[in-house]
Amino acid sequence: MDLPENILTLLGVLLGLTFGSFLNVVIMRLPIQLNFQWRAECRDYLDIEDQDDLRAPLNIIYPRSHCFSCKQSLSFLQNIPVLSFVAIGGRCANCAALISRQYPIVEILGAVTTATALLKFGITFSAAGAIIFSYCLIVLAFIDLREKLLPDQVTLPLLWLGLIINTGSTFTSLQGAVLGATLGYLGLWSIYWAFKLITGKEGMGYGDFKFLAALGAWLGWHLLPLTLLIASSLALVAAVIGITLKRLDSGQTIAFGPYLAIAGYLIFYLGDSMIEVYLRLSSF
Numbered sequence: 001m002d003l004p005e006n007i008l009t010l011l012g013v014l015l016g017l018t019f020g021s022f023l024n025v026v027i028m029r030l031p032i033q034l035n036f037q038w039r040a041e042c043r044d045y046l047d048i049e050d051q052d053d054l055r056a057p058l059n060i061i062y063p064r065s066h067c068f069s070c071k072q073s074l075s076f077l078q079n080i081p082v083l084s085f086v087a088i089g090g091r092c093a094n095c096a097a098l099i100s101r102q103y104p105i106v107e108i109l110g111a112v113t114t115a116t117a118l119l120k121f122g123i124t125f126s127a128a129g130a131i132i133f134s135y136c137l138i139v140l141a142f143i144d145l146r147e148k149l150l151p152d153q154v155t156l157p158l159l160w161l162g163l164i165i166n167t168g169s170t171f172t173s174l175q176g177a178v179l180g181a182t183l184g185y186l187g188l189w190s191i192y193w194a195f196k197l198i199t200g201k202e203g204m205g206y207g208d209f210k211f212l213a214a215l216g217a218w219l220g221w222h223l224l225p226l227t228l229l230i231a232s233s234l235a236l237v238a239a240v241i242g243i244t245l246k247r248l249d250s251g252q253t254i255a256f257g258p259y260l261a262i263a264g265y266l267i268f269y270l271g272d273s274m275i276e277v278y279l280r281l282s283s284f
Contacts, residue, residue, distance in 0.1 A: 002122065003122070003123065005119060008115070008118040008119055008122070008123075009115050009118075009119065011115075011118060012111065012114040012115025012116070012117070012118040012119070013111040013114070013115050014111075015114050016107075016109075016110035016111030016112065016113060016114030016115060017081035017082060017107050017108075017110060017111045018081065018110075019110050019114065019135065020081055020106050020107035020108070020109065020110025020111060020138075021079065021081045021103075021107055021110075023106050023107075023110055023135055023138055023139055024102065024103050024106050024107070025060060025065070026060060026139050027102070027106065027139055027142045027143055027146070028068075029058045029059065029060055030060070030139075030143065030151060030153065030154075031143060031146070031147045031149060031151070032058050033058065033059060033060075034149075034151060034153070065079055067092040067094060067095060067097060068097075069092060069095050069097035070092060070094050070095035070097065072092065072094040072095065078093060081104070081107040082104045082107050082108060085099060085103055085104045086104075102142060102146075106138060106142060109138050110135065110138065113131065113134035113135070113138070113265075114131050114134070116130075116134075116269070117130035117131045117134065118131075120269070125170070126170055126171070129161075129165045129170060129171070130268070132161065133158070133162075133218055133268065134265065136154055136157075136158045136214075137261040137264055137265055138261070139154055140154055140155065140158075140211060140257050140260075140261055141257055141258040141261035141262070142258075143257075144207070144255040144256070144257030144258060145255050145257070145258050148205075148253070148255050149207065150205065150207025150208065150210065150211050150257050151207070152207075152210065155207060155210040155211050155213075155214050156210065156214075158214040158217075158218075159181055159210065159213055159214035159217050160217075161217075162177060162181070162214055162215075162216075162217030162218035163177050163178065163181060163217045165218075166217065166218070171218055171219070171220075171268075172218070172219060172220030172223075173220065176220030176221055176222065177216070177217045177218070177220060178217075179216070179220075179221035180213075180215070180216025180217055180218075180219060180220045180221040180223075180224055181213045181214070181216045181217040182213070182216070182221075183216060183221050183224060184209075184212040184213035184214070184215060184216030184217075184221075184224055185209045185210065185212065185213035185216075187212065187224065187228070188204065188208055188209045188212050188228075189209050191203070191204075192204055192209070204256055207257070208256050208257065208260065211257060211260050211261075212224070212227070212228065212260060215227055215260065215264040215267075218264075218268065219264065219267055219268060219271060223267050223271045223272075223275075226267060226271065226274060226275060226278075227260070227263045227264055227267045227271075228263070230259075230262075230263035230266065230267070231256070231259040231260045231262070231263035231264075232259070234259040234262060234263065235254060235256055235259040238254065238259070239254055242254070
């Protein structure tokens with residue numbers, strides 16, 4: 001379906017803001033659910049009964065959106081993406097507790113990525129795939145930033161969806177996707193073990209392996225080196241800035257997921273062009 005660019009942009013912004021609000025729910029609640037699940041599994045394994053932990057945790061659907069400080073449910077108007085945050089001054093209308101700036105940031109990212117996908121691919125199967133890919137990157141980046149966690153509940157479906165969607169060579173060939181997933185995992189796995197054998201320390205988590213494997217399934221193996229280079233460069237710059245501003249200790253770990261997400265998104269849209277530019281520059 002061919003629609004004017006202004007209509008596609010408006011549609012993308014509206015859809016992106018709406019789904020961006022839902023992405024915030026996933027970012028905030030999924031780690032809580034996982035923590036409850038892990039504690040329950042530990043109790044079962046150790047045969048420990050803890051009545052306080054038997055109550056149902058938050059899930060993605062229930063309870064309805066509310067203030068994490070006073071537990072007051074939000075009205076329909078208070079759930080309007082971005083505008084409600086601005087209207088109430090970034091504070092809860094009931095208890096005046098500060099609301100994280102993550103909420104409007106994620107909603108705006110949802111709008112930008114959705115509009116970008118629709119403008120590039122139109123209303124097509126490819127656009128749907130690009131939007132889902134972008135949403136998963138947003139969720140993984142912010143969960144890792146908050147919790148230093150890349151949940152299998154997101155990375156593994158993202159990996160399998162990449163392989164499935166590329167059975168029709170949507171974004172890369174199926175062979176490229178399979179090799180990308182394999183080499184993405186093995187590449188970081190090898191770096192992890194080399195670093196651990198040399199230093200005795202763990203340089204990254206297994207979630208990073210799975211995340212890069214998922215990116216490989218979407219982008220193809222040939223774009224993985226550039227993806228890893230950009231992600232590593234961004235992480236290095238962020239670490240240097242953090243240490244310089246004394247917001248990060250020299251021995252403190254940083255979440256690598258956000259940088260993989262940024263690199264993966266850039267490569268998804270600009271990968272071949274970036275490689276072409278690099279080859280031209282290297283030829284001088």
